[in-house]
Amino acid sequence: MTIKAPAVRREHVPADSSQPARRSRVRAVVDVVDERLGITALEYPVPEHANRLSWTLGGITAASLGILIVTGILLVQFYSPVPESANASVRHIVTGVTGGRFIRGIHFWAAQAMYVTALLHLIRVFLTGSYKRPREGNYLIGVAMFGLVTLAIFTGTVLKWDQEGFEALGHNIEIGRLLGGVGLWFSPTFADQVPILVRLYGAHVVIVPGLILVLAVLHGLLVKKHKISPHPSLPSDASGTQAPSDEPTAPFTAHLKRIAVFGMVLFGILGVLAVLWPPTVGAPPVEGLEITRPPWMFWWVFTLENWVGLAGILWGELAFFALLAALPFIDRNPRRAWRQRPVAIAAASILFVIVAVLTTLMAVTPAKQHLGM
Amino acid sequence: MVGARRRTSRRSLRRALISSALAAAATLALAPGAWAHGGDGETKEGYVLVQQALGYLAHDGASGSDAAMEKVDDALATTDQEGVDVALVQQADDALKAGDVGAAQDLLQKSIAAAVSSLKPAVGEDTGTSTVPSDLPGRGPLTRLDWALLAISALIAAIGAGLAVRLRPEDTIRALRARLGESARLTDQAQEVGLR
Incomplete structure (x- = not known):
């Protein structure tokens, strides 16, 4: 009796160069480029399972970064x-x-999109246990990138140089003072002949995106090295850390295509938002006032500030x-399915609810009440 | 087996919900805490006080009049009025009392012209602000360019969505699970046959 396991539906089969197949011009061009740059390595x-939307969120975050870089390059041509x-x-x-107005609107909304998709990616990684062995290092790189995205939004807020941006900067300078020597860079006395705005501009256009790009490359390489983590509701291999060998596969280029089309959808949505709800420009800053709210992703910590100070x-x-x-x-529980990780899920739910409640409190608090003057 | 899994799932969900509700209650219980963060303290510089009045008006419009009037009063009372035209500030105060915010903004801006023209280039955390125009709103009525950009953006989103549907994975997770389960069952059978 012969029993055949189901065949893998789609597998990458490298092109057989010995067969004189008819090649389209596009294919010929791709081959020429590939011979020199090795793009088929992708x-x-x-x-x-990695081609599902929820497993493509990291790629969509990267697409947002691409949009931010392109629109950012256009904006710096006119920004002083x-x-x-x-x-x-x-x-x-x-x-x-x-x-x-459109380019600035896209830049603004792409920053919001990047924050949201990075957060959703982080939540997906948590729910599917993708941070577990051997992917802890790559997870930490992801957390660092999330921190850098937050920093990029903060520096971008300051660059508008309106009351909101100036108040954000004021808070940051105070926090730098609280940190003592560690916060020296954020101190206006670090380079007292240079406006701190110029240094934050350097951070926004070079240091922060540069670090994000370096870490993103490292993140991608480690994803390739460790391979995509198994889906928790599907069987895994014997080690429990990889998808089973009989799960159908698709080439990574198909995954890139999915990211590209989601990137298109994202760009279209950002364009609509940029036209219909472009960001405002506040009045130039005046020292000694505190009358604005920070961007929404910082609301929860500002509620904490209201309670306990800076x-x-x-x-x-x-x-x-x-x-x-x-x-x-x-979390040393080796299981990946959320149902089998009650402690981790309960702890994350508590954290989520705390942040949500703090955010909501800030949302319903009039901006002036934040002053506490 | 399925029943046990469902029970575990319900238990996990219940635990998560209970702990979340407790967390929300605890966070709200802390809410009436003191408003601890204060401002940077009152400045004595007259032109900065005038700028602060302008800041309230620029940010809040007519609803910022009361706060602006307080700052104008401070500017009139302060000892450091260098570069400030006090007569104009007084006129601005009158305009504010009469509810004419636009005229007040104009007068206040003119009253500090001498002070801001003598400012050194900004360093450190200096604002470098000389004029305080009102907030610029996001947009006015849509122009022809706006409509074109809106149409192009919507088209790109629609094409992207169409392609995303076209390039979607062939199997749902449930289908994959069934497929891999079948594969495992057949492999087990093959092993059994081999053992015999």
Whole structure:
């Protein structure tokens, strides 16, 4: 009796160069490029479950980063990072540069999208246990990138050089003082002949995106090395760390195609948002006032600030990222399905609810009440 | 087996819900804490006080009049009025009392012209602010360019969505699970046959 296991539906079969097959011009061009750059190395197999939307969120985050870089390059052509003219230059981008309002709107909404998709990616990684052995190191790289995305949003908020941005900067300078020597870079006395806005501009356009790009490359390489983690509701291999060999696979290039089309959808949605709800430009900053709310992703720590002072922001953020970083070392349960990890799920639910309640409290608190003056 | 799994699932869900509800209650219980963060303290510089009045008006419009008037009063009372045209500030105060925010903004801006023109280039955390125009709203009525960009964006999103459907994975997770279960069952059978 012969019993055949179901065949793998789609497998990558390298092109057989000995067969004089008819090749399209496109294929010929691809071959020429491939011979020199080795792009077919991207055609390694990935398990089919990785092509689902929830497992493509990291790629969509990368697409957001791409949109941010392109629109950012366009914006820096017209932006002046000097305090005397920064706000006016943003106003000029919006009112005097053709398409400037649209480009700025896309940049603004892409930043929100990147934060949301990175957060959703992090939640997916948590729910499917993808941070477990041997992927702890790559998870930490992901957490670091999430921190950098937060920093990029903060520095971008300051660059508008309106009251909101200036108040955000003021908080940051105070937190830098609380940190003592560690926060020296954020101190205006670190380079007292240079406006801190110029240094934050450097951080926003070079240091932060540069670090994100380096870490993103490392993240991708480690995903390739460790392979996509198994889906918790599907069987895994004997080690429990990989998808089974009989799960259908598709080449990574198919995964990239999915990311590209989701990136298209994202770009279209960002375009609609940029036209219908472009971001405002606030009045130039005035010292000694505190009348604005920070961007929504910082609301929860600002509620903490209302309760315990500036240290609330510092300790809230530190505790949040410390918890994220410690997760793979605290949760030693080898199971990946969320149903079989009641402690981790309960702890994460508590954290989620705390952040949601703190955020909601800030949302219903009038901005001026935050002053506490 | 399935029943046991469902029970575990329900238990996990119940635990998560209970702990979340407790967390929400605990967070709300802490809410009436003190508003601990204060401002940076009152400045004595007259032109900064005038700028603060302008800041309230620029940010809040007419609803910022009360706060702006307080700052104007402070500017009129302060000892450091260098570069400030006090007569204009007084006129602005009158305009605010009369409810004419636009005129007040104009007068306040003119009253500090001398002070802001003598400011050194901004360093450190200096604002470098000389004029305080009102917030720029997101957009006005849609222009022809806006409509074109809106149509192109919607088209790109629609094409992307169509392609995403076309390139979607062939199997649902449930189908994959069934497929892999069948594969495992056949492998077990093969092993059994081999053992015989």
